[in-house]
Amino acid sequence: MRERPPDSAPNPPGRPSLDQPPSLARLATRGALWTGFGQYLWFALGVVKAILLARLVGREFFGLVAGATVWASFLGFARLDLRLAVLTSREEPDVLNTQFLIENASALCGIVLAGLLALGWPHLAPPAVWLLIFVLLAASQLEALTSTHMYLTEKRLRQDVLGRFTALSAVVGFGLPVLLALRGATLLALVVDALVPLVIPRLGALLFIRWRPAFVWSPRQVREQMRLAWTMWSSGLLSKITFQFDDWLVFNLKRSGPTLWRSAGVEPEALYDRAYSVGKLPMDLAAGMIASNALALYVEGTARGREVAAGIYRRLTWLLAWIIFFSGAYAFVAANDLVHVLGDEWVPMVPLLRLMILFVVGRPLFQNNAQLLLAARRERELRGAMAVQALFMVLACPPAVYFFGAAGAAVVVSVMSVIGLASSERRVQRCLGISSWRLYLRPAGAAVVVVGLVGILRSSLPGNIWASAAVKGVLSGLVFGCGVWYFDRAKVVEAWRTLRRGLRST
Numbered sequence: 001m002r003e004r005p006p007d008s009a010p011n012p013p014g015r016p017s018l019d020q021p022p023s024l025a026r027l028a029t030r031g032a033l034w035t036g037f038g039q040y041l042w043f044a045l046g047v048v049k050a051i052l053l054a055r056l057v058g059r060e061f062f063g064l065v066a067g068a069t070v071w072a073s074f075l076g077f078a079r080l081d082l083r084l085a086v087l088t089s090r091e092e093p094d095v096l097n098t099q100f101l102i103e104n105a106s107a108l109c110g111i112v113l114a115g116l117l118a119l120g121w122p123h124l125a126p127p128a129v130w131l132l133i134f135v136l137l138a139a140s141q142l143e144a145l146t147s148t149h150m151y152l153t154e155k156r157l158r159q160d161v162l163g164r165f166t167a168l169s170a171v172v173g174f175g176l177p178v179l180l181a182l183r184g185a186t187l188l189a190l191v192v193d194a195l196v197p198l199v200i201p202r203l204g205a206l207l208f209i210r211w212r213p214a215f216v217w218s219p220r221q222v223r224e225q226m227r228l229a230w231t232m233w234s235s236g237l238l239s240k241i242t243f244q245f246d247d248w249l250v251f252n253l254k255r256s257g258p259t260l261w262r263s264a265g266v267e268p269e270a271l272y273d274r275a276y277s278v279g280k281l282p283m284d285l286a287a288g289m290i291a292s293n294a295l296a297l298y299v300e301g302t303a304r305g306r307e308v309a310a311g312i313y314r315r316l317t318w319l320l321a322w323i324i325f326f327s328g329a330y331a332f333v334a335a336n337d338l339v340h341v342l343g344d345e346w347v348p349m350v351p352l353l354r355l356m357i358l359f360v361v362g363r364p365l366f367q368n369n370a371q372l373l374l375a376a377r378r379e380r381e382l383r384g385a386m387a388v389q390a391l392f393m394v395l396a397c398p399p400a401v402y403f404f405g406a407a408g409a410a411v412v413v414s415v416m417s418v419i420g421l422a423s424s425e426r427r428v429q430r431c432l433g434i435s436s437w438r439l440y441l442r443p444a445g446a447a448v449v450v451v452g453l454v455g456i457l458r459s460s461l462p463g464n465i466w467a468s469a470a471v472k473g474v475l476s477g478l479v480f481g482c483g484v485w486y487f488d489r490a491k492v493v494e495a496w497r498t499l500r501r502g503l504r505s506t
Contacts, residue, residue, distance in 0.1 A: 045174040049193070050277070054342035056181040057190060059271070065190045066273035067251040068132030070244050071125060075117070075133065076110030076140050079103070080229040081236055084374055086151035087299050094218035098225050100148045101217055106229075107144035111137045132191065139195055146202040149209040154296050158208070165204030169197050231379040238386035242416065243363075245393050246409040247272065249401040271349040272406040276360070278331070278338055278353060294368060298375030310432045313372055318439045318491055320368055325443035326480045328361040330473060332447075333454040337469035355410035362417025365440070369424035373431060381427040389420040446483040450476045 082099040089095040114137055118130050125133065153161055173196035180189035250272050294316055301309035331338070335353045339346050366385075373382040393416055400408030429435050454461075454472055461468050484492060 045170050049174050049178060051341055052178050053181055053189065053193065054274075054346060056178075057186040059345065061187050061190055062274060063251070064126075064128055064187065065132060065194065066247065067125075068129045068136060069194070070247045070251060071129065072110075072114075072133045072136035072140070073240060073244055074248065075114045076107065076137060077237060077240065078106050078109035078113070078233075079140060079144070079236075080106040081232050082225055082229055083147075083151050083154075083295075084232065084377075084379075085225050085228055086148065087155045087296065088377070089155075091152065091155070093214065094216075094221045095225075096148055096152075096211065097214050098217040098221040099151075100213045101215065102222070102225055102229060103147050104141070104144045107141050110140060128187070135191060136194070139198055142199065142202065146206050148211060148213070149205040150202060152209045152211060153205045155299075157296050157300070161204060161208045162201050165201040166197070168204070169200035172196055172200060228379070231383065235379065235383045235386055238383065238390040241390040242386060242393055242420070245390075246397050246401070246413050249397055250406050250409050253398070253401050271346070272352055272409065274342075274346065275349045275352040275356060275410070278335075278342075278349075295371040295375060298372050302375050306432065309372075309376065310434050313428070313432060314434065314436070314439070315491075317365075317368060317436050318488070320364065321436075321439050322443045322480065322484055322488075324361055324364050325440075325447045326476060328357055329447035329450040329480075330476045331360060332357050333451055333476070334469050334472045337465040337472070340465045341469075352406055352410050355407055356414050358414035359410070359417045362414075362421045366417065366420045366424050369421070369428050372428055373424070376431050378427065378431055381431065382424070385420060385423040385427055388423045389416050392416050392419055442483060442487050443480070446480050449483075450479050453479065 080103055082103055085095060085099050111134070114130075114133055117124060118134075122130070150162075173193060176196065177189040177193040180186075180192060297312055297316070298309060301312040332354055335350050336347075339350050339353065370382050370385075373379070373385075393412065396415070397409060397412045400412045402408075404411075425435070425437060453475060457475075461471055
């Protein structure tokens with residue numbers, strides 16, 4: 001700690017020294033509140049926008065965009081993510097410049113590869129899909145160009161800045177795509193809808209962080225970051241297989257089936273993609289602010305000691321588990337109501353939504369563990385957990401999609417999520433010396449109670465979809481509210497006190 005000069009005035013009573021690390025409660029609260037504001041606004045406008053676009057745009061266009069997104073992701077496999085190099089640095093110039101150059105050069109490889117494939121193998125995808133692929137790869141290059149600014153914003157726990165620009169992107173992202181769809185530019189509307197939430201927050205970080213690349217690098221930093229990049233790249237490749245191989249198979253493995261939701265092709269790809277989007281909407285309402293702050297908090301907590309990191313992990317995981325199981329239970333029981341709001345043509349995706357419910361629940365819990373392992377520099381441990389998931393996906397998903405189409409993929413990703421969560425839990429336990437399985441049991445039990453009660457009361461529920469969704473939401477809220485208050489009252493009080501302390505010091 002830097003000593004205060006003898007002639008400097010002491011700190012006023014009640015004000016922390018500038019040399020002391022800032023309160024994690026203050027940093028977390030400020031970031032969570034601004035992130036929550038931006039995401040709540042995005043969620044509210046996004047729900048209305050999703051309904052309007054689903055009614056204005058044909059399913060085939062959703063399928064084209066979803067398929068192009070998967071292709072662009074796999075073609076950009078060479079992109080290196082060096083977020084951790086910045087988050088764990090002291091913002092040394094050689095670290096930042098090396099990260100910027102490596103990440104941009106690797107992102108450019110995707111555009112070059114796509115160009116070569118488009119020239120040499122044009123029938124790999126339809127012309128419209130190729131156009132979308134290049135647009136999405138250009139957006140990935142923009143991500144790389146602003147990557148250092150985004151990482152520095154996260155490192156300084158200034159999610160409040162990102163929250164403001166997220167709110168701006170929510171407004172722009174609502175009006176522009178809907179206006180384009182109303183004017184008949186349906187495909188362009190979906191492309192703009194995908195790009196706006198990417199572009200505006202990154203431009204905001206570019207304006208906030210006064211850093212410019214110098215195009216100089218340190219050979220030592222290149223070696224160190226390439227070692228880290230290899231670990232992160234291999235984990236990223238496993239992540240693509242884990243979370244996108246199923247989408248690629250559903251889009252490309254053509255077959256006919258007795259029902260639309262069991263078949264494969266463009267329309268089922270749209271149904272499959274929309275099923276996940278609808279399923280995670282309730283989760284995004286509250287869990288998003290936790291996920292967006294978790295990695296930076298885990299990095300800060302790990303820097304302050306293992307016990308501090310373990311305490312942060314227990315609190316965030318407890319809160320995340322209750323939110324995730326609540327949103328998962330509601331998405332399951334209200335699936336039919338939620339889908340009917342989009343329009344009758346989307347009703348065939350209801351079975352898909354319910355079949356992948358364990359994926360909707362398990363993925364954010366797995367990612368929470370992944371962020372902890374990354375913060376603790378246990379990249380190899382994380383890679384091992386992801387390898388288990390990827391191996392299961394490669395072995396189980398192709399035959400499942402071939403015989404059962406999108407339904408088979410939904411079942412595989414649900415089972416894969418359970419396997420991955422168990423694998424990551426063991427690694428977190430070795431890292432922190434604590435087990436979080438008990439944190440999942442009570443919210444999981446509440447979810448089972450909600451599903452059972454809705455099943456029992458099914459004949460008594462209102463026929464109107466809005467009233468039915470509202471009743472199921474109130475019932476889910478009562479069950480989970482009573483459960484968390486009865487079993488975890490002390491944790492609720494502790495969380496409230498932490499929030500109040502954070503608010504007072506914000």
